[in-house]
Amino acid sequence: xxxxxxxxxxxxxxxxxxxxxxxxxxxxxxxxxxxxxxxxxxxxxxxxxxxxxxxxxxxxxxxxxxxxxxxxxxxxxxxxxxxxxxxxxxxxxxxxxxxxxxxxxxxxxxxxxxxxxxxxxxxxxxxxxxxxxxxxxxxxxxxxxxxxxxxxxxxxxxxxxxxxxxxxxxxxxxxxxxxxxxxxxxxxxxxxxxxxxxxxxxxxxxxxxxxxxxxxxxxxxxxxxxxxxxxxxxxxxxxxxxxxxxxxxxxxxxxxxx
Numbered sequence: 011x012x013x014x015x016x017x018x019x020x021x022x023x024x025x026x027x028x029x030x031x032x033x034x035x036x037x038x039x040x041x042x043x044x045x046x047x048x049x050x051x052x053x054x055x056x057x058x059x060x061x062x063x064x065x066x067x068x069x070x071x072x073x074x075x076x077x078x079x080x081x082x083x084x085x086x087x088x089x090x091x092x093x094x095x096x097x098x099x100x101x102x103x104x105x106x107x108x109x110x111x112x113x114x115x116x117x118x119x120x121x122x123x124x125x126x127x128x129x130x131x132x133x134x135x136x137x138x139x140x141x142x143x144x145x146x147x148x149x150x151x152x153x154x155x156x157x158x159x160x161x162x163x164x165x166x167x168x169x170x171x172x173x174x175x176x177x178x179x180x181x182x183x184x185x186x187x188x189x190x191x192x193x194x195x196x197x198x199x200x201x202x203x204x205x206x207x208x209x210x211x212x213x214x215x216x217x218x219x220x221x222x223x224x225x226x227x228x229x230x231x232x233x234x235x236x237x238x239x240x241x242x243x244x245x246x247x248x249x250x251x252x253x254x255x256x257x258x259x260x261x262x263x264x265x266x267x268x
Contacts, residue, residue: 019075026248028086028117035091036098037066044093045123047157050216059159063099090119102133123162125170139181142171147198155191184208188215189222200236213244
């Protein structure tokens with residue numbers, strides 16, 4: 011497969027959250043489109059900051075790329091990409107189509123911003139694994155770390171996560187990205203994690219190049235103390251595996267390294 015043929019698929023890559031993962035971007039092949047403008051994002055500033063759901067990428071375009079793939083061994087087909095995947099109005103349609111074409115499980119990595127919406131919940135119920143995010147424990151921290159589009163509030167996002175958790179029966183993980191701005195709020199965030207009751211808590215810090223420095227292993231180990239009663243894993247606790255991607259250049263680009 012030629013690199014120039016890859017527009018919406020990337021990888022496969024090793025994800026410490028999901029194993030060997032083939033990524034699908036349902037919203038963009040170029041610009042970042044997101045409802046957040048997180049200070050730690052590896053893709054840089056969000057120029058297209060929006061909460062509008064619409065069809066950004068036609069489903070048949072993704073299908074064409076998927077059908078052209080060589081035989082590869084993967085654990086998950088993961089929807090994430092250059093921004094927030096739940097902005098794609100045809101996300102559920104993409105899930106159902108992939109399930110007809112492939113045997114691998116479907117995963118979604120979301121920033122949780124649209125989980126209050128019934129149509130988003132309906133789409134995500136099709137997925138085999140959903141990884142939601144919560145970095146802030148207050149409106150002030152949300153605006154400082156995630157910098158959401160106007161209209162998205164901390165309470166709306168937290169209530170959406172809890173609402174989705176009540177109805178979703180497959181693998182449900184909660185991601186928390188810790189940086190200097192929120193490292194002293196780990197205890198409060200652990201309380202929210204208990205209320206949400208995920209199957210797994212993923213304690214992150216930005217190890218990929220971005221504008222924010224990652225916390226040290228020692229700092230993360232201190233944060234982990236607040237999660238001792240829960241099932242958690244941290245980015246420093248996993249063994250990294252090397253995987254040869256279909257398009258190294260495109261994969262590095264989507265990871266913010268080009």
